[in-house]
Amino acid sequence: MDVDEVMAHLRTTASRLGLAMGRRKMTYNSRLAQEVGLWAETRGRGHQFHMEAFKAYFVDGKNIAERQVLLDLIKGADLDPREGASIIDQRRFSAAVDADWELSKKAGITAVPTFRLGLDKLVGAQPYEVLARLVEKHRINGR
Template sequence: MDKLRKTYNIEIKWRAYPLQPDVPEQGLPIARLLEEKGLLVTPEQVTANLKATAQSFGLPFGEGKMIYNSRLAQEIGLWAQACGRAHQFHDAAFKAYFVDDSNLADKTVLLDLVASAGLDGAQAKKIIDSRSYADAVDRDWEKARELELVAAPTFLMKGQRLVGAKPYPVLEKMVAEVVGEVQACL
């Protein structure tokens, strides 16, 4: 018989994470980044692994030949969260970056994402121009260093940590363990 499922009310809070913060705004070819880091993996292997992971979750994934600086997108993401539109913005940013290979450091790209997430473009332009969420991103990056985070996504719950994209049942098991409940089977 089917497993009984417990419903959990979990608040998800998006946090900024320093994803390749030294990459210039115009981006870098992934091959160059791998070479600079001395990694013995080809861009094709990286893309194939990411595509396989995305496919296992039913997510689209493009060719991913470039890596871009996501700092400004993280600032807008925190603003989107303050506006109650974090999920919409992050979904749009995911598609733009991982499917369309768009540069998330480009202000025009960000303003398009803001519009697609149902946010006010004029307000977003002010946020971008003033960099009013820069300090919030700095605080998140510092917290990431304190917690010794090494990858995104990372889920933290009451001292437990789940690193990387995982199938839903793995996250569900973590939640059940954290709240001290055991899944019952009929």
């Protein structure tokens, strides 16, 4: 895989979608951030946390596997930092992320985002028009 080519494609897609995209040089493990994200969802702050994590990772190039980075994201999403620290330290959402990964594996999902309707699957960020055609196809076919 040509990392520079992939990153150029991501920057082009992000620009087309109006999303900020930095020039990060490293890829970091997002597992712990996924666990914190599930917790944030239970607190009604999932969207805020995920937007904070997106910016930290894709715009600022931060390592979202680091405890302090996650604590900063938790604060940025207006979540309780003490409870967040406990979630991180005790890995309370590890089993839930394992279950999500297993479900994805069974569904043949290997990348994010992946959009599935019926037997059709779109992988990667897609323009609105492509997603609309997929939905329309399934609306017309009654699937």
